């Protein structure tokens with residue numbers, strides 16, 4: 258059954274050079290870069306804070322993939338990490354040899370202040386759920402507010418929603434998940450625990466890593482009896498107050514990140530796993546007897562979702578061959594991290610064979626010289642002239658997405674999109690008409706590596 262919604266007169270509440278939808282890593286990169294390029298920018302975010310998965314899914318560890326390798330983050334991501342560190346240090350983390358971790362809460366404040374300094378206007382509680390398209394261009398973005406829908410207009414729109422919500426609404430063809438069955442990586446609801454025993458904290462070495470290893474052994478031996486199909490146990494920061502800032506554990510498999518019924522199932526399922534895990538930890542690990550669940554992330558987080566069909570689709574074959582594109586806008590060392598979409602815990606992590614059935618995990622190795630570039634065309638949808646896309650929803654295959662989804666990578670594709678948008682605005686061009694050579698020169702000036 259269907260029902261018709263009547264056309265509505267909607268107030269135009271703002272007019273900008275560039276509208277960025279979504280305030281996660283990609284949206285932050287896009288908004289700041291467009292503003293630095295001299296454009297007037299509004300950043301629209303459905304939640305009440307910025308950071309995307311970093312803050313809303315407690316991910317906090319943004320350059321984990323580079324940690325322990327000789328590669329360093331660069332571009333706006335590195336700038337933000339350095340400025341944050343200068344202000345907030347190690348975010349109370351007492352784990353030795355840990356990668357840099359943001360505190361979600363400090364980062365929210367840091368990002369508010371960053372946007373103010375950079376002259377980016379931010380509008381929270383603004384869910385972009387529709388567009389007005391005329392002659393192949395987005396004329397207005399429609400946001401939902403407590404007072405009903407509002408319209409915002411701009412020359413250029415950047416979709417950094419992670420889910421390609423704007424592109425989807427504009428009718429850009431999108432794909433989701435594996436080609437075989439459409440399943441994405443699982444949704445994960447990170448949570449915090451408090452009350453770890455002080456004796457435990459006084460010990461030497463990284464006991465949380467030991468616990469993770471023991472847990473995996475017990476899981477694989479069928480000893481835990483836990484319902485959630487997850488064997489590894491990444492822990493976040495450990496503070497001297499006995500707080501673990503996140504436990505990246507409860508996973509809900511085979512749900513659609515863009516369906517509210519799927520999301521509802523995921524949230525409830527993950528909370529059930531948290532309860533089971535909490536009781537398990539209290540009774541199986543010394544020092545955990547008096548823990549409490551301090552908080553559960555505001556929302557289940559996703560590593561992949563819609564991927565737009567762009568002017569070029571990056572494949573893992575391109576990554577393997579290290580194909581050099583004339584319009585490369587950023588470069589990353591080769592890596593993949595794709596959690597099993599259906600919860601199959603076998604496989605050897607490899608890219609081929611059983612790998613795609615289980616968890617593909619190919620870590621960056623110093624002796625592997627392969628790095629790959631992202632072509633500008635992956636940010637340009639096949640339809641809709643004034644739209645750019647950044648972050649995990651750019652045009653890639655499913656396996657290639659497990660490389661470009663890294664947070665620093667998402668911020669870099671955002672930086673490229675924002676820079677291109679500013680050039681387009683100043684030259685009265687559509688993004689596709691922006692000369693890739695001019696864009697690359699400007700990105701190089703910003704310290705971006707544009708050649709593998």
Ligand SMILES: Cc1cc2nc3c(=O)[nH]c(=O)nc-3n(C[C@H](O)[C@H](O)[C@H](O)COP(=O)(O)OP(=O)(O)OC[C@H]3O[C@@H](n4cnc5c(N)ncnc54)[C@H](O)[C@@H]3O)c2cc1C
Pocket residue numbers: 278279280281282283284301302303304307308309310311313314316318319320321322383384385386417418419420422445446447505558559560561647648649650662663664665667
């Ligand atoms: C549990 C978990 C662990 C992870 N671990 C790591 C890790 O260790 N290292 C790493 O590099 N990556 C990790 N990732 C992946 C990484 O978090 C994502 O790939 C990355 O955050 C994607 O960035 P993005 O900006 O494209 O999207 P997101 O981070 O999802 O940000 C999108 C933003 O847009 C907003 N938004 C969405 N839809 C709308 C809309 N319609 N209107 C307005 N606003 C909207 C959202 O609220 C959000 O703020 C992990 C992900 C998860 C879930």
